[in-house]
Amino acid sequence: MNPNNSNGTPAANGKYILQADKLNVHYGNFHAVRDVSINFERNKITALIGPSGCGKSTVLRSLNRMNDLVDTARIDGHVRFYGKNLYDPDVDAAEVRRRIGMVFQKPNPFPKSIYDNIAWGVRVNGVRSNMDDIVEQALRGAALWDEVKDKLKQSGLSLSGGQQQRLCIARAIAIRPDIILMDEPASALDPIATLRIEELMTELVKDYTIVIVTHNMQQAARVSDYTAFFSVTPDRTGYLEEFGQTNQIFTSPQSQITEDYITGRFG
């Protein structure tokens, strides 16, 4: 194993697949996130909640190096995936994202056919054979196969919003990641489509580890095993206020701020 992770973190015990350790994010001079440490357990859903501007999406995007795309972003601290720090100089960002996929707030299928939307990422990762099977498996995995099996050549953008989001989930699982990050995946969807995404998540978590950012506290309470509550300092720096099992956070929060937030007194 990597010598860098011999500093007491439980890398080898296998319970925690991903560990943020004293994560700090700056955008230029702006300190966006301060000292966030969270252990993400394998095959569990961890929800990141908190008021707007608390840095929960920033933290999520730091977990698969999507913040690399922001020129001014600077990340300090460690994010360990199987014990290996994702920000080590010898780590390739594309390889990180192959193992840690992402689903975005607004459904963003490519302007390509349903089939090609899924095949694209698979081909990029060097797989060219059995594509029909891979596409079918991915669409079944995202509970979309029955709705689209007769129109795989149609544009992904011709689907409804909820179907588009499930197509994006299918696209993400087609390349067999270990972790799926979801950035408010249902916030642009109606309640029925939202429910289907939530049902899908509870299916997917049997094979994947899921980290979800959500504004919707009922959603966090319904689907997640663990909840991380973020808050924000007066100078707008986000930090982790409380982390724990979801039912503990929602029934007996340790922090007054958490309690005020989940009971609707602010935010």
Place this chain on the structure above:
Amino acid sequence: MASQGLDGGRPLNEVFTGRATRSLRRARIVDRFATGLMWAAALMLVAVLFAVIASLLIAGIPAFSPEFLFTPGTFTNPGIGPQIWCTFYVLFLTLLIVVPIGTGAAVYMSEYARPGKLTNIIRFSTESLASVPSIVYGVFGSIVFLVMMGLGYSILSGSLTLALLNLPLMVRVAEDAIRSVPGSYREASLALAGSKWETTRKVVLPAALPGLLTAIVLTAGRIIGETAPLILTMGTTISPNAYYSLNPLSTGETLAVHIWVIKIIGLPGVPNSQAAADGSAAVLLLMVLVINIFVAYFNTRLERRLRGAAPPPRAGGSKKVGT
């Protein structure tokens, strides 16, 4: 009484007639007037376009005949076959240079260049080049391509000059097209472990294709219509041995230049050279129209294939959508 003010403490109006107040009526009149003005402006545009097309076709089509369209001009026949050929040839050669270089520069500017001094210099240069008069490019081309490179008056000199002239336009319009591809496509591709180049080539450029075709059409229109720089670099006659030749080193004459020559010098021996000019103008117009209609048709089909029945996504939309 009822329409005196909107203060909070007033009594209920109690009467509702449904009639608009005076200020509402006035607003409605202004509204109609403004709508009428906009409508008239738009109508004028269409009318001008229609008038141009109709008058040129009415004047030009009587000159059409197989001899006129497909044979070289002689002392008795004002044929423009070689000019039509030369126009397509110059168009092809110029686009062959402009499209790859222009698209490449546009990709660099929109996808790779970081904001900074160098990028600003490149952008400023492009903007400046776009506003240099075409005759200046003609003079430049005659110095560099004709004299320094020794290409002489030739189709190649003319095409190279037109390529320089049109690169700024191509870069600018192509850059706009690439920039208008939603950032969410790039994010999606990178999140699937796509590299920057794979993202650019297989996601961004295909999505920008309709806009890139528009850039090519705009450029093509300018190439077909250009005269001054071609007169200085390609000459004003078809080389006697090159009526339908592929030799890029022969002299040439596009339709636009041909019209200019007829109007200024006339066609020796041909009694009614005005008719030949009108006919040439009609052909030129039809060429531009056909290219435009063809690309518009192709673009519509392409958009439908890329996006399905749904309208194109709008950036930043948070509309609620169902299953």
